[in-house]
Amino acid sequence: MPSGPETTAADLAQGVEMGKINDGYFSSPVMAAAFVDLAIRPLLDGLGPVVRHASFGGGEGFLARQIVAAIEASGRTCHAMVVDANPEFLAIAAKSGLETLCAPLEEIELEGLDLVTMRSVNHYNAPAAQRRILERILAALKPGGHLATQNLSGPSAAYCAMVSTIARLTELGRVAEDSQVPHIAYDDEFNGFMVDAGFADVRVVGRVPEIEVGPAYYWARFNGLQHKASLDNHDVHAAIHTRQRAYMARANAIIDDYRATAPGDDAAPLRPLGRSWVVPLWYPVHVGRRPA
Numbered sequence: 001m002p003s004g005p006e007t008t009a010a011d012l013a014q015g016v017e018m019g020k021i022n023d024g025y026f027s028s029p030v031m032a033a034a035f036v037d038l039a040i041r042p043l044l045d046g047l048g049p050v051v052r053h054a055s056f057g058g059g060e061g062f063l064a065r066q067i068v069a070a071i072e073a074s075g076r077t078c079h080a081m082v083v084d085a086n087p088e089f090l091a092i093a094a095k096s097g098l099e100t101l102c103a104p105l106e107e108i109e110l111e112g113l114d115l116v117t118m119r120s121v122n123h124y125n126a127p128a129a130q131r132r133i134l135e136r137i138l139a140a141l142k143p144g145g146h147l148a149t150q151n152l153s154g155p156s157a158a159y160c161a162m163v164s165t166i167a168r169l170t171e172l173g174r175v176a177e178d179s180q181v182p183h184i185a186y187d188d189e190f191n192g193f194m195v196d197a198g199f200a201d202v203r204v205v206g207r208v209p210e211i212e213v214g215p216a217y218y219w220a221r222f223n224g225l226q227h228k229a230s231l232d233n234h235d236v237h238a239a240i241h242t243r244q245r246a247y248m249a250r251a252n253a254i255i256d257d258y259r260a261t262a263p264g265d266d267a268a269p270l271r272p273l274g275r276s277w278v279v280p281l282w283y284p285v286h287v288g289r290r291p292a
Contacts, residue, residue, distance in 0.1 A: 026060075
């Protein structure tokens, strides 16, 4: 079943630079600071003089560097490692001096960590893999160690399911449609994953700035370069354009069905964009600790 490495392979195949997606969200000092302020600074008083930190799914290492800076600014020493399954991302992290480990997150075997962080990682994995990753994180933490993770979410489980579905339609060419990835877990669902894995004091501590996706966004991200490259080949371009029309029609129909059945104000975040929709996604930050 496709999981993190296979899902992010679609980004690599399209030449996507993770630091540039969503208007540079994952290379923005402002967005990183929002995560640090909400998730890391409240934990500082409970950390010792030397902190062992691992950034799971940390890719190019941008967030890890911001966390190291915040911890060391508090007078502590921080030893940080970026753990990811994509060597292309880790090569960039290593150039900045960070220790790296290349392996699938659900297979990691570490121990004695004080802090593990993840940012926009979990949805790249199917639910079963998300649970396994949390179990591996719990095992990697020392008693009393903390996990802080920034997840994609929305106003309801149905909203999250709708977005997950339009991100894996066959016509998009990203993953197999029945792959269960991406799987955007609603807040309560992911809290349940953490509790089931053995975490204590599990809670959402707040939200950092949201992002916006939608059918047009997904098509441009996973087909934009291929579409542009096909301009000199009429037959290839026509085939891609046909697939684009089919994707947009299916994705818009799924959104329309959701809007027709969504309870209360759950569909309120959606905004029209031409003949399609902008789909905002929230970024709650979940924290929990390994019981002492």
